[in-house]
Amino acid sequence: MISSDNSYFNVPHEFTAYLEPWQQESLPDETALKEMQSVGLKLITEVKELENACLLQLRNLDNEAKAVVDFLKLQSRKVDLVLQYVLEKETQHGQKHPGLSFGGSGFTISSATPLTVGQQFKTTLYIREELINILCIATVIATSSEDGVHRGQLEYSAILESDIEQLVQASLRVQQKQLRARKQAQAGS
Template identity: 45%
Template sequence: MLTDSSAYFSINHPFDVYLSPWDNTNSPPSAELLSAMLPSGLQLISDVKALESDCLLQLRHLDDEAKTVVEFLKLQSRKIDMVLQHVMAQEQYEGDKYAATHFGGSGFTIISTEPLELGLEFKATLHIKEELVALLSIAKVQSCRLLEQAQSKLISTPNDSNHTVAHYACEFSFTVIQESDVEQLVKASLSLQQKQLKLRQLAR
């Protein structure tokens, strides 16, 4: 599925992205083929999250007398989340690992010590552990700007030493992503936004 790059807002939150260059001489895969490319661990997470989403929709129609059932299902959901956390931690992700700073339903931003060529496409795996998001997509480099020295000092990478290392903020847009994964990213961004607002209120 192709997304409209202006359709969703982006939230500031640190997470991991794994990038593998996509051969631009080949057409990007369809959403169906992308699904078939998922490793078993990511497929399990995708299936469980889809089932959980369907279940939550049905729970909204239950009346107050079903509160006990709802609480039990929430407990079961937390148990499943613990298992998924373990699966995500054990998964071996393909590609080079990058620290990412922003994400939304339209794309994400990573920090790189080298500039990336605009227009290049990558197979991108996003791993947002706090929201149990682990998904596969095809994404294109939309922009890549050199960060100012003050911003770079706030970022540490495995290759950094005592000397100053240039850092680039590279923005990607999704060119192929499953609709269910877009929904995951939107829900995750809203959930994190609520958590950030609560933290700001407590800090006042």
């Protein structure tokens, strides 16, 4: 679950979000949130948790084990890609929206219809390049419209702590890639 004092930056990046109105009065606790996950989401979450625990132990090995660590990372990436493919084939619930930015506190989407501040949605986020698939409850905290395009800024109201960690790490990786690309573009000018 998330506390209101957590504030992380958002990084511009394209992704897909499925939003389904949350009609219930109370937010789910961590157990209920896990039960709401599809089989595919549960599977990829468990694989990521096992992978992170294993990689932490492997980092303590000496330099000679670097080849083994690199090989295991490659194997892990292959498993993640297969699971991502399986998840993309699952039936999605809710309306599909293009994502504009994300981070550990929330995300921004584009919408064909206006959103209302305070609306809550059961949300599934798919950040393909980072192999992240997350189920959460999100609340609209700000909206804007320009040239018939509506934007909504949402913050997580109910999300697993491990998912926040994944989002924060992914936002840092995306930011690093963007900074490298900007440096290369400036060097090429």
